Amino acid sequence: MSAMPAATGLPTRRRLGDRLGDRLLLGLAILASLTAVVVIALIIYKLIDGASASISTFGLGFLWHSTWNPASSAGVADANVFGAGTLIFGTVVTSAISLLIAVPLGVAIGVYLSLLAPGRVGAVIGPLVELLAAIPSVILGLWGIIILAPVMRSTIEPALHGAFGFIPIFGTPSATGLGVFTAGVVLAIMVLPIIASISRDLFLSVPRELKDGALALGATRWEMIRGVVLDSTRPGLAAATILGLSRALGEAIAVTQLMGAGSVLSKNLFTTGDSLASRLAEQVTNPQSSQQLAALFYCAVILLAMELVVNLAAQLIVRHFERNQGVLR
């Protein structure tokens, strides 16, 4: 008789633990998942909140005005007038330079790794290219300042100026090697591994029958690559480019180190400039007035909006073609 309560008692306690444990784990998992959503909402709210004073003062004109005058003393003309025109220009131009370099190079690397490299060579080079993405931007910036900038100043910029000097963007070479062009080149190094690894995966996903079919029809390898592989993965390559753009737009540190913190709009790529992200890196910790901090938050809002648009676009492209084709990941 005495064994009965124990025999039923144990499973009940166990069952209670089971039920509580299930609820607890599910609750915690839902809570953690909601945290991710809440953090996004909180970031958007907090940045807009911090920028509200600046948004109401300068409105949308902030986007194209290029005064940035954090004067704290009263009586100075244009004191505490801010605009992000030069910064948006700098962000767009450096990102464009990086994509112009990294997209063709990255796609070519993708072609090599997925279609041309002998198995063992590809197995070594693929991870090495991905390792490039692991190098922190501050180290690439340090390398850019001390190693790349002098080479830019003494060799590359004069050569480009000499050959293409009639185009205004290749103007007088800089005195230090620091500037928009150098920043764009180092950004390209950061974007390159992203484009390369995505395009490799894309090209690997092209059905073998299509590639073999083209070769069987007498196409050369390159004709097969151009006609079958590149053609069928075009939307994926667009998404890869957009993801690379997302990386380039938001990079603050290396750009701060290499762009030379200029404040003038110039056609010449060899002059100094500044971008949204790098202005934030330079000035958020020591604003001279609350208006300046609000203007910096406004810059962060612009950057956030650009990134959200770019990332959602990449998502849409990938989703759309996942549904239609199944070729993309």
Place this chain on the structure above:
Amino acid sequence: MSVPLDPARPLTAAGGNLRRRRRVDQMMRAIATAAAVVAVAILVIVIVTVASNGASQLSIGFLTKDPTAELGAAGGGIASAIVGSAMIVAVATAMALPIGVLIAIYLTEFSKPRTARPIRLALDLLNGMPSIVIAVFVYGLLVEGHQQTGFAASFALAIIMVPLLARTTQEMLRLVPQELRDASHALGINRWRTIVGIVLPSALGGILTGTVLAVARAAGETAPVLLLSSIFGVGTTINVFGTALPNIPYTIFSDSESSFPADHARAWGAALVLIAFILVGNLTARAMLARQRRIMSR
């Protein structure tokens, strides 16, 4: 299935002869190969310059001494920065790891497609958000009107780490065979015991590797520490919640912008320490990941 080849359009331009087509083919293949060589060359050049410039700095003293208080002076080390970076990243990992793993558990074990979609989207957006924007957010949340703390930097790094940890954990949980779960259920073991006792332990190796990768990424993130933990003294401290902590990325950043050669030298030394940590972390993680995948997909 769409057909990417238009049968009406010839693959080659009209009139193209074989020799020219072959030459174009060879040229394009050479270009692709050269591109791969360029990428590897950049990696090698960066690592070799960091190693050769940093090696001359590296000594026991460099790793165990605090920096000198005097601006631009030679000597001193980066001990305080190493300790500070370790503290900041450790606290960030302690916050991000449970959240990342729980999100992955929710997505693989509990969620329905409809509830999973917004969470996946949030993770993707969080992953694509620049670290400087996250840093400005945390600045407004914790630092503005107060003061910089190591914890603020940890908080920002945790936001950066969560999507990385959630993604790798999810990948690993998916590799755990469904039969294991079914067998566990068949034995009358309920869900949470199955997940905690069977599924998580099977994926533990993979979760660890994911953590190593996330830690390596966080250790090199400069924007958060620049905004949230950059005004500090020269001494070693582990007071994460009270003050800003010295750290390696900011040390490299500020020394790289300095005009004193002694500061450049310290930047190279610190860069070598950081890059060695990151490369070792990445390579071991890769090796472990490959092994884990092999074992689990058997």
